[in-house]
Amino acid sequence: MIQAQMISTTFDLPGYRVEACLGEVMGLTVRSRNAFSVFGSGLRSLFGGELKGQTKALYDSRRQVMDRLVGEAERRGANAVVGMRFDTSEIGNGWTEICAYGTAMRVTPVTPL
Numbered sequence: 656m657i658q659a660q661m662i663s664t665t666f667d668l669p670g671y672r673v674e675a676c677l678g679e680v681m682g683l684t685v686r687s688r689n690a691f692s693v694f695g696s697g698l699r700s701l702f703g704g705e706l707k708g709q710t711k712a713l714y715d716s717r718r719q720v721m722d723r724l725v726g727e728a729e730r731r732g733a734n735a736v737v738g739m740r741f742d743t744s745e746i747g748n749g750w751t752e753i754c755a756y757g758t759a760m761r762v763t764p765v766t767p768l
Contacts, residue, residue: 682723
């Protein structure tokens with residue numbers, strides 16, 4: 656069953672009580688660069704301006720790793736991920752690893768007195 660996910664870069668969720676800490680979760684992808692895109696970006700960088708193809712590729716990659724992170728958290732029974740971060744690194748020649756990670760939690764709203 657898919658649950659609503661709260662994702663926070665902070666390590667707490669004001670107004671919620673932690674019922675269970677379910678461990679680290681992550682979403683990961685490795686992307687290679689398209690030679691034509693790299694060539695076009697190189698030309699574009701000579702004149703300045705946004706590299707729209709590269710921006711879209713990075714946005715799409717981050718969305719994909721976030722979806723994978725949420726999927727892993729849901730499989731563990733979590734409804735929140737705290738301390739979420741992105742990490743990227745170059746692997747080899749022209750490969751980029753993109754990772755989203757955080758801590759899966761099961762939380763419940765704190766009932767006002």
